[in-house]
Amino acid sequence: xxxxxxxxIKLSSVLLIISACYLYMIACGIKNNxxxxxxxxxxxxxxxxxxxxxxxxxxxxxxxxxxxxxGLVADKIGNKFTLIIGIICTAAGVALIPFCKSALxxxxxxxxxLPGGIGAISFGMLMSTITPRLPESIRTTASGIVNASxxxxxxxxxxxxxxxxxxxxxxxxxxxxxxxSIIMIPFTLIMFRNSGGQKETTVKEKADKTSTRELFKxxxxxxxxxxxxxxxxxxxxxxxxxxxxxxxxxxAYGYSQAEVSGAFSIYGVATVIGALISGMLCSKLRMxxxxxxxxxLRPISFILFFILPKSMLVICVYVFLxxxxxxxxxxxxxxxxxxxxxxxxxxxxxxxxFLVHQIGSFLSAWLGGVCFEAxxxxxxxxxxxxxxxxxxxxxxxxxxxxxxxxxxxxxxNS
Numbered sequence: 001x002x003x004x005x006x007x008x009i010k011l012s013s014v015l016l017i018i019s020a021c022y023l024y025m026i027a028c029g030i031k032n033n034x035x036x037x038x039x040x041x042x043x044x045x046x047x048x049x050x051x052x053x054x055x056x057x058x059x060x061x062x063x064x065x066x067x068x069x070x071g072l073v074a075d076k077i078g079n080k081f082t083l084i085i086g087i088i089c090t091a092a093g094v095a096l097i098p099f100c101k102s103a104l105x106x107x108x109x110x111x112x113x114l115p116g117g118i119g120a121i122s123f124g125m126l127m128s129t130i131t132p133r134l135p136e137s138i139r140t141t142a143s144g145i146v147n148a149s150x151x152x153x154x155x156x157x158x159x160x161x162x163x164x165x166x167x168x169x170x171x172x173x174x175x176x177x178x179x180x181s182i183i184m185i186p187f188t189l190i191m192f193r194n195s196g197g198q199k200e201t202t203v204k205e206k207a208d209k210t211s212t213r214e215l216f217k218x219x220x221x222x223x224x225x226x227x228x229x230x231x232x233x234x235x236x237x238x239x240x241x242x243x244x245x246x247x248x249x250x251x252a253y254g255y256s257q258a259e260v261s262g263a264f265s266i267y268g269v270a271t272v273i274g275a276l277i278s279g280m281l282c283s284k285l286r287m288x289x290x291x292x293x294x295x296x297l298r299p300i301s302f303i304l305f306f307i308l309p310k311s312m313l314v315i316c317v318y319v320f321l322x323x324x325x326x327x328x329x330x331x332x333x334x335x336x337x338x339x340x341x342x343x344x345x346x347x348x349x350x351x352x353x354f355l356v357h358q359i360g361s362f363l364s365a366w367l368g369g370v371c372f373e374a375x376x377x378x379x380x381x382x383x384x385x386x387x388x389x390x391x392x393x394x395x396x397x398x399x400x401x402x403x404x405x406x407x408x409x410x411x412x413n414s
Contacts, residue, residue, distance in 0.1 A: 144279010
């Protein structure tokens with residue numbers, strides 16, 4: 001009887017992880033492939049390239065802003081409702097893109113509706129949904145697997161989008177994405193039907209429900225949450241510098257576009273590997289040490305790259321290290337949020353940290369271009385990134401992974 005129960009829990013856990021992976025894979029695959037769609041959207045709308053690029057930039061900010069908003073919605077109404085709303089907005093957003101013929105309509109759809117919908121299907125939202133339903137022994141490993149699915153989504157959807165647009169037009173490409181988005185709904189329902197033998201609402205969670213305001217007060221004063229949030233700003237600064245400017249930097253060394261694309265393809269593979277290893281390490285080591293080491297590896301990688309000759313081998317190794325230490329910081333960051341505030345608080349406070357992450361992304365994407373235009377290279381902005389990464393490492397090493405006792409807060413207020 002006990003073996004049957006264990007088998008049922010294992011099967012339910014697998015279904016939960018697969019479902020969360022599909023949602024995160026499609027959401028990230030769409031968000032990170034806007035560049036693939038860019039030329040087709042410009043042609044379809046008849047707008048200037050700069051105008052469409054500005055819409056995409058607004059979308060990045062909207063993606064960051066909506067995450068804490070949806071975190072609060074989930075706290076009041078529930079994760080299931082929030083995820084379904086996000087999926088509907090995502091599916092509607094990609095479906096409406098081919099019909100946008102003006103700057104206003106494109107801004108409403110591609111700048112607000114679509115990134116807002118994807119913001120609801122965030123990592124924090126997904127992990128706060130499945131974490132209470134998973135055995136504690138596999139939670140951090142599951143976090144790494146879900147995080148790795150973002151890299152898989154990037155890799156798989158790039159050819160899907162390219163081939164479907166080439167085979168038909170933008171309408172066909174967006175129709176394919178619409179179908180893939182709608183399929184997220186049954187996977188969402190699976191996440192809420194399989195509890196993995198865990199109780200839906202524990203006494204602890206009920207106590208947490210009464211202390212949202214107090215948790216916000218605690219978060220604003222909690223040095224450890226402030227440390228990981230400031231570190232996550234650096235992560236956003238670092239990631240946007242890679243995705244927006246690294247290909248241009250490699251091309252500046254005299255390599256062809258094919259060589260640049262080949263080198264940069266390593267980044268996606270390394271992202272998956274880094275996320276998986278980060279998840280496994282977080283299940284065995286203190287998450288603050290994993291996080292600090294990932295941040296510290298970034299400036300070390302930059303220093304070595306800066307002094308070594310810029311051969312293709314050196315570039316490929318550097319790109320691999322950038323990918324390995326890229327989104328792998330998400331797992332320990334969200335895990336520490338979970339330790340500080342519990343699974344429910346994870347969706348709210350990780351989302352706020354991610355908003356700060358997006359502010360860092362916006363700044364490096366902008367300042368990287370300013371630096372290159374003024375100096376003809378990216379050396380200064382990479383030095384700034386290295387200093388910020390080292391600072392993030394020191395902050396992360398000094399985090400104390402102690403949980404806020406919301407139950408006691410609630411008792412004190414009653």
